[in-house]
Amino acid sequence: MRSDRLPRLLALVPYLMSHPGAEVPEVARLFGLSEKQLIDDLQLVWMCGLPGHTPGDLIDVSWDGGEITIDNADAIARPLKLGVDEASALLVALRMLDELPEFKGRDVLARVIAKLEQAAGDGAATVSSQVQVEIGAAPDAHAVITDATRRGRRLSLRYYVPGRDEVTPREVDPLRVVLVDGRHYLEGWCYRAEAMRMFRLDRILEVEVLDVPADPPAEAEPMDVAEGVFRPSDSDELVELELTPAGRWVAEYYPCEEVAELGEGRLRVSLRARDQSWLVRLALRLGDSGRVLTPASLADRVAATAKEALANYDSVS
Amino acid sequence: MSRRKTERLLNLVICLLATHRPLSAEQIRQAVPGYDPDNDEAFQRMFERDKNELREIGIPIEVHKDPWEDDPGYRIVRQAYELPEITLEPDEAAVIGLAAQVWQRASLAEAASGALLKLQAGGVRTDLAESPLELRVDTRDPAFPALWEAVRDRRPVTFPYRSAGSESVLTRVIEPWGVVSRRGRWYVVGHDRDRDDVRVFRLSRITGPVTSVGRPGTVTVPEGVDLRSMVGFQELPSERTALVRIRQGSCQGLRHAAQAVRTGTDGWDEAEVAFADPERLAGWIASLGPDAKVIDPPDAREAVIRRLKGALQ
Numbered sequence: 001m002r003s004d005r006l007p008r009l010l011a012l013v014p015y016l017m018s019h020p021g022a023e024v025p026e027v028a029r030l031f032g033l034s035e036k037q038l039i040d041d042l043q044l045v046w047m048c049g050l051p052g053h054t055p056g057d058l059i060d061v062s063w064d065g066g067e068i069t070i071d072n073a074d075a076i077a078r079p080l081k082l083g084v085d086e087a088s089a090l091l092v093a094l095r096m097l098d099e100l101p102e103f104k105g106r107d108v109l110a111r112v113i114a115k116l117e118q119a120a121g122d123g124a125a126t127v128s129s130q131v132q133v134e135i136g137a138a139p140d141a142h143a144v145i146t147d148a149t150r151r152g153r154r155l156s157l158r159y160y161v162p163g164r165d166e167v168t169p170r171e172v173d174p175l176r177v178v179l180v181d182g183r184h185y186l187e188g189w190c191y192r193a194e195a196m197r198m199f200r201l202d203r204i205l206e207v208e209v210l211d212v213p214a215d216p217p218a219e220a221e222p223m224d225v226a227e228g229v230f231r232p233s234d235s236d237e238l239v240e241l242e243l244t245p246a247g248r249w250v251a252e253y254y255p256c257e258e259v260a261e262l263g264e265g266r267l268r269v270s271l272r273a274r275d276q277s278w279l280v281r282l283a284l285r286l287g288d289s290g291r292v293l294t295p296a297s298l299a300d301r302v303a304a305t306a307k308e309a310l311a312n313y314d315s316v317s
Numbered sequence: 318m319s320r321r322k323t324e325r326l327l328n329l330v331i332c333l334l335a336t337h338r339p340l341s342a343e344q345i346r347q348a349v350p351g352y353d354p355d356n357d358e359a360f361q362r363m364f365e366r367d368k369n370e371l372r373e374i375g376i377p378i379e380v381h382k383d384p385w386e387d388d389p390g391y392r393i394v395r396q397a398y399e400l401p402e403i404t405l406e407p408d409e410a411a412v413i414g415l416a417a418q419v420w421q422r423a424s425l426a427e428a429a430s431g432a433l434l435k436l437q438a439g440g441v442r443t444d445l446a447e448s449p450l451e452l453r454v455d456t457r458d459p460a461f462p463a464l465w466e467a468v469r470d471r472r473p474v475t476f477p478y479r480s481a482g483s484e485s486v487l488t489r490v491i492e493p494w495g496v497v498s499r500r501g502r503w504y505v506v507g508h509d510r511d512r513d514d515v516r517v518f519r520l521s522r523i524t525g526p527v528t529s530v531g532r533p534g535t536v537t538v539p540e541g542v543d544l545r546s547m548v549g550f551q552e553l554p555s556e557r558t559a560l561v562r563i564r565q566g567s568c569q570g571l572r573h574a575a576q577a578v579r580t581g582t583d584g585w586d587e588a589e590v591a592f593a594d595p596e597r598l599a600g601w602i603a604s605l606g607p608d609a610k611v612i613d614p615p616d617a618r619e620a621v622i623r624r625l626k627g628a629l630q
Contacts, residue, residue, distance in 0.1 A: 004427075005318060005323050006318070006323055006326050006327060006330075006370075006374065007374050007431065008434075009323070009327055010327075010330065011431075011434045011435055011437075011438040012438070013438075014438040014439060015434075015437060015438040018438065018439070018440035019440075030434070030437065031434065032430075044320060044323060044324060044327075045327070047324055048324055048327045048328050048331060049328070049331065050331060050332070050335055051328075051332050051335070051347075051348035051349065052348075053328075053350060075330075075331045075334040075335045076330065076331055076334065078398075078399040078400055078439060079399070079400045079434075079435040079436075079438040079439045080374075080375060080376060080398060080399070080400065080435065081375070081397075081398065081399060081400045081401070081435075082400065082432050082435055082436075083374075083375040083428070083431070083432075084469060085425070085428040085465075085469070086428045086429070086431050086432035086435065087432060088428070088469070089417075089420055089425040089428040089429040089432060090413065090416050090417060090429060090432050090433075092425075093415075093416035093417070093419040093420065093429070093452075093454070094412065094413075094416045096419065096452075096454070097412060097415065097416060097419075097452070100450070102450065103412075108406075108408045108409055108412055109412060111406070111409055112405070112409045112412055112413060112416075115403055115405065115409070116403075116413075118401070118403075119400060119401050119403050123469075127468065127469045129495075130468050130494065130495035130496070130538065130544070131465065131468060131495060131496050131497075132495065132496075132497045132498070132544055132545060133454050133497075133498040134497060134498060134499045134500075134545055134548075136499075136500060146449055146450065149449035150449045160569060160570055160573065162570055165567065165568060165569050165570055165605070165608075166569050167569045167573070174449070175449075176449055176450070176451045177449055177450055177451070178450075178451045178452075178453070179450070179451070179452040179453060179454075180453045180455075180501075181453075181455060181501035182498065182499070182500040182501025182502070183500070183501060187451075205573060222451070225451070225453055245482045245483055245484050246482045248479075248481075248482070249481070252502075252519075252521050252522075264484045264485075265479065265482075265483055265484035265485065280606070281604040281605070281606070282604070283628055284603045284604050284605075284606055284624065284625065284628050285600045285601070285603055285604040285624070286600075286624075286627075286628065287600075287603060287623065287624030287625070287626075287627030287628050288623075288624075288626075288627025288628070288630065289627070291630070302628055303628070303629055303630075305606045305607065305628075306606075306625045306626070306628040306629045307629060308606065308607040309603070309606045309607040309610075309625050310622065310625045310626065310629070311607070312607060312610040313610065313618075313621075313622055
């Protein structure tokens with residue numbers, strides 16, 4: 001059994017007290033349980049109660065017909081107060097939301113923070129001011145795009161793709177506006193790619209809200225951003241680089257499949273990229289702080305491109 | 318935790334909440350099923366463990382030591398236990414829902430969802446209003462949980478750390494003042510004991526475990542300290558201007574960022590680009606390969622040539 005069962009029961013009982021007639025499936029979902037696990041919890045609660053433990057002392061629970069009723073549980077009718085970690089987790093997140101244009105000029109966050117701080121006590125207020133998430137200014141387009149997403153309007157974008165160094169026009173049916181890894185993205189169905197795409201807001205050069213309702217196809221499903229936005233696929237080429245201490249930032253900025261320390265601060269990393277030209281750019285940027293180990297074809301291409309670029313400097317300008 | 322133990326602990330909580338007078342250990346042994354009635358030592362051990370477990374999940378057990386009684390008494394004071402009444406307006410409930418989902422899959426996920434459940438159990442409606450916003454903050458750095466606890470408990474810590482661009486890993490001892498996420502990266506700010514000065518450390522450069530080296534409450538955070546301004550690396554104002562030749566039809570990003578672009582007649586255009594650090598500019602221009610070439614100033618031009626030569630090997 002999971003060791004968080006007691007805290008769960010101490011929330012479950014008050015929940016059922018304040019939601020008489022709540023249904024088994026709905027409560028199970030809320031508490032992250034299967035229906036069988038929930039019934040098992042209810043059976044356990046039913047065995048507990050006031051000292052004496054005569055039938056009149058025990059908590060009375062029934063779930064006939066799937067509707068849960070509970071009685072005789074006054075001692076634990078209120079949930080346990082918020083722990084410092086619990087209240088702080090919410091408070092840190094609420095303070096972060098304050099930076100979104102969405103909440104500009106609204107006092108709702110201040111009201112909630114005040115209520116939570118009051119409910120949680122001093123500890124949480126202090127911790128939550130020592131843990132801060134700065135999300136930085138959202139680009140101007142954020143408010144326009146969020147509003148269009150809410151209203152379900154199609155967008156017309158001019159979008160910069162640094163990997164290919166090109167600006168392309170796109171028509172997009174917006175699904176969500178996502179903040180992940182400290183950056184804002186528009187996620188939507190791109191008619192140019194005929195697929196779901198994430199657009200970094202600071203790379204949207206122009207945005208226009210079209211007088212067309214968004215009508216994404218049925219297969220337009222938001223992606224799971226838990227592992228980050230940039231997720232190379234297994235079919236992308238695997239590349240090995242050797243980095244000096246000055247080039248270690250690569251391992252921090254891009255998701256690497258393998259990172260091996262080579263001593264004296266040097267690293268060997270392997271990563272996947274859809275686009276070889278992106279890798280060439282990366283290698284040129286690194287100069288002598290990075291070196292392509294494999295594939296040899298990429299190493300050759302980097303050297304050839306560097307040579308070509310250097311030729312520019314030989315000629316008289 | 319066994320079912321029997323959960324039952325015993327739940328009964329113990331109910332017993333200690335329901336009593337008005339503090340109860341002695343012996344009274345609790347009689348009142349709560351599951352304690353050993355015969356073996357005193359086994360009961361004492363079990364009771365100690367149970368009290369600790371309840372305290373660990375945040376249940377405040379009060380201990381009374383009366384001078385005229387031999388044994389201490391125990392109870393849970395309702396006001397100290399219960400979540401106070403809290404009512405939220407619909408717009409307030411919606412933002413709590415939004416805030417709780419921020420940590421999904423991060424190390425604070427459990428704390429956030431636990432808080433949400435308690436609020437809902439207390440009768441607060443926190444239905445997620447349809448929001449087009451999806452907000453995620455990750456805490457993938459292995460050092461995060463230990464540093465969160467160190468900041469919370471005000472304890473000094475030590476960890477192995479590799480500074481940016483450094484060849485070696487050094488052991489640092491700091492009094493942490495706070496942790497800050499900036500542009501998706503976590504930093505810890507604190508007083509570095511060996512250097513006797515304020516230092517900022519990036520969590521991704523901590524190369525091993527974070528361990529406490531002092532008692533809780535022994536770190537004092539200076540009044541009015543501004544964590545964010547300490548973490549914000551000083552962006553130098555871009556006061557210098559570089560002249561860059563760019564091939565026509567290429568360098569879209571640079572064209573967009575440039576202060577001015579003059580169309581040329583020989584297949585090349587000329588762009589004026591503001592910059593602060595010639596090395597950073599050189600990294601960018603070098604990445605554009607044969608499509609861009611710095612004309613001026615000489616230090617930026619030399620920096621690009623150096624990078625390109627470095628990439629040749």
